[in-house]
Each structure stands twice: as structure tokens, then as C-alpha cells.
Amino acid sequence: MFDRIRRSFDLVRASAQVLRQDNHLLLFPLISAGAWLLLVAAFALPVFGLGPVDGMGEGGLYSIGFLFYVVQYFVIFYFNTALVGAVMIRLDGGSPTLADGLRIANARLPAILGYAVISATVGVILRAIQERLGFVGRLVVGLIGAGWALATFLVVPVIVTRDRGPMDSISESTALLKRTWGENVTGHIGMGAAFGLVYFGLAGGSVLLAILLLAAGAVSPVFFFLFGAVVVLALLACVLFQATLTGIYSAVLYRYAVDGSASAGFDKGLLASSFRQKS
Numbered sequence: 334m335f336d337r338i339r340r341s342f343d344l345v346r347a348s349a350q351v352l353r354q355d356n357h358l359l360l361f362p363l364i365s366a367g368a369w370l371l372l373v374a375a376f377a378l379p380v381f382g383l384g385p386v387d388g389m390g391e392g393g394l395y396s397i398g399f400l401f402y403v404v405q406y407f408v409i410f411y412f413n414t415a416l417v418g419a420v421m422i423r424l425d426g427g428s429p430t431l432a433d434g435l436r437i438a439n440a441r442l443p444a445i446l447g448y449a450v451i452s453a454t455v456g457v458i459l460r461a462i463q464e465r466l467g468f469v470g471r472l473v474v475g476l477i478g479a480g481w482a483l484a485t486f487l488v489v490p491v492i493v494t495r496d497r498g499p500m501d502s503i504s505e506s507t508a509l510l511k512r513t514w515g516e517n518v519t520g521h522i523g524m525g526a527a528f529g530l531v532y533f534g535l536a537g538g539s540v541l542l543a544i545l546l547l548a549a550g551a552v553s554p555v556f557f558f559l560f561g562a563v564v565v566l567a568l569l570a571c572v573l574f575q576a577t578l579t580g581i582y583s584a585v586l587y588r589y590a591v592d593g594s595a596s597a598g599f600d601k602g603l604l605a606s607s608f609r610q611k612s
Contacts, residue, residue, distance in 0.1 A: 340603060341526035347599045348524075348578035348585075355423055358416060360431055362576035365412035372408060376401050398460070402453035410445045410452075410489065414438040416580040418493045424588060424596045437493060444492045447499035455481055483521065483608075486510065489580075490587035509590040514608040521608045524582065528575045532568065539564045 352358055376397070418437030419429035438445065459478060463470040487506040491497060497505065510518055543560065581597075586607055588596050595601035 337522055338526045338530065340522050340606065341524055343600070343603055344522070344524050344582055345527045345578060347597070347603070348581040351420065351423060351581045351585075351597045352574075352577060355419070355429060357431055358419060358429075358581070359573060359577050361412045361416035361419070361434060361580070362573055365408060365576075366573070368408045368412070369405065372401075372404055376404075399453055399457050402456045403449050406449035406452045406456075407446055410449055411438050411442075413489050413580055414441055414445055414493055416577065417489050417584045420581050420584040421490075421493055424584065441492050441496065444497065444499055444502060448488060448492070448502065451499055451503070452485075483518065484510065486521065487583065487587050487590060490584055493584075494587070509587070510608065513590040518608045522606060524575060524578060528571060531571055535564070535567055535571065 415434035415438035419431075419434035422429035422433055459474045462477075463474045466473065484507045485503055487509055488499075488502045491502040491505045491509075492499075495502070495505065539560075543557070546557075546560075585596050585599050586604060588594055589599075589601070589604040593601075595604055
């Protein structure tokens with residue numbers, strides 16, 4: 334466990350070195366988050382504000398849910414493609430701009446849309462299984478979801494560099510995974526452990542500080558409101574950094590899977606141990 338946490342922090346440090354060269358890479362997940370909030374509002378207002386949900390029927394709800402999944406995934410994959418495209422330019426020695434990343438994503442719109450539709454279909458099917466089978470369904474969904482996340486981990490870099498369709502990109506992502514890390518891959522070492530500790534420390538420290546301030550009895554409600562706002566902004570900043578660093582990591586990992594190179598100061602041994610085998 335401690336070895337996994339250490340390697341997770343090593344990935345954070347290596348990815349941060351790339352980010353320091355191009356701080357504007359943070360704009361891609363930031364714009365994506367803003368677009369996602371607008372998307373949620375666009376779906377929530379008509380469904381919950383302008384009409385009764387109960388009268389729509391199960392079919393109508395699933396149709397709206399599927400459409401929401403498609404548009405949501407499209408937004409996420411579009412800006413992930415732009416981010417990874419910009420990172421690829423940096424790995425090739427260039428100096429990418431926001432426009433460069435968006436240009437690459439615009440050139441891959443059909444593949445991004447197709448991948449969004451496939452992912453939405455998988456998401457709706459898994460949601461239906463979970464709702465109908467209860468606890469067993471949650472176990473099944475957890476296993477299938479983990480396998481799907483693993484198989485598609487390199488899809489966006491494939492779309493960026495190879496300009497392939499969604500099905501071919503999924504197939505190549507799976508093939509690269511098996512060819513580089515073996516047939517019995519069961520999971521990967523990412524940045525989740527490192528950022529999990531960061532989130533836990535931030536949330537726990539905030540709660541502890543709030544308790545101490547309350548015990549002192551000299552804090553106004555306005556201060557607590559501002560304090561809560563700062564904590565929320567700090568958590569959102571961590572989410573933003575995690576999304577950006579994960580995009581950088583996926584681009585570097587794809588390069589390693591293709592030609593065995595360790596780009597941008599990443600340790601080759603760290604990349605080689607990114608995925609673990611079934612015991």
C-alpha cells in the first residue's frame with residue numbers, strides 16, 4: 334500500500350514538471366468544468382423546472398439519461414482530447430497553445446462523438462443493471478466498470494495521434510495495454526492515492542480548524558461562510574490539478590506503450606509498473 338502511495342506521488346511530481354512548462358494546460362479542464370455545469374443546468378431546468386418527471390415514464394427517463402450521458406461524455410472527451418493533444422506537442426519539443434489543443438480536438442470530432450455514444454451506452458446499461466439487481470448489480474457494475482476504465486485508458490491518446498474511429502481506438506488501447514503490460518492486467522497505479530490523501534488532509538484539517546475556532550467562540554458567521562468558500566475553492570483547485578496531471582500522464586504513458594520511451598522526465602521503471610498483473 335505504501336509503495337503504491339509513493340509511486341502515486343512520483344507520478345504527480347513527474348506530471349507537474351510538464352505542467353510547470355505550460356501552465357495554461359489547466360485551462361482545458363477548467364473550461365470543461367464550466368461547460369459541464371452549463372450542460373447540467375440545460376438538462377435540469379427543463380426536466381425538473383418546467384415539467385413533471387413522474388409523467389415521463391421509464392422509457393422517457395432513460396432516453397433523457399442517455400442523451401445527457403452522450404453530451405456529458407462528449408464535453409469531457411473533447412477537452413481531454415484537446416489537453417492530450419497539447420501535451421503531445423510539448424513532448425515533441427513544441428510550445429502548445431490553447432488554440433493548438435482545440436484545433437486537434439476539432440479535427441477529431443467524429444471519433445470523439447462516436448466514443449461518447451459508446452461510453453454513454455455502456456453507462457446506461459450498467460446503470461440499468463445496478464438498479465435491477467441491487468447489491469449484486471453493484472458488484473457486477475463495479476467489476477465491469479473497472480474493466481472498461483482499464484481497457485479504455487489510452488483511447489484519447491490513440492484518437493489524438495492515430496486519428497482512428499472510436500471502435501478502432503478502443504481496440505488499440507486494449508492491445509497496447511496487453512502488449513506492454515501483459516495479458517493478465519487487473520488495475521493501474523494512478524494518481525488517485527496521492528490526491529486521495531490530499532483531499533483527506535484538506536477536508537480533515539478544515540473540520541479540525543473549524544472545531545477549534547468554534548471552541549474559541551470568537552468567530553462570526555460571516556467568517557465561517559468565507560472559510561467554507563475557501564475550503565471549497567481549494568478542493569476544486571485540487572480537482573482541476575488532478576484532471577490536468579492525469580491527462581499529462583496518459584499522454585506520456587501512451588508514448589511508453591508505443592515505443593518504450595520515457596518522456597518529460599518520467600522514470601521508465603515507474604511507467605513499467607503503472608499496471609499490475611493478476612495475482
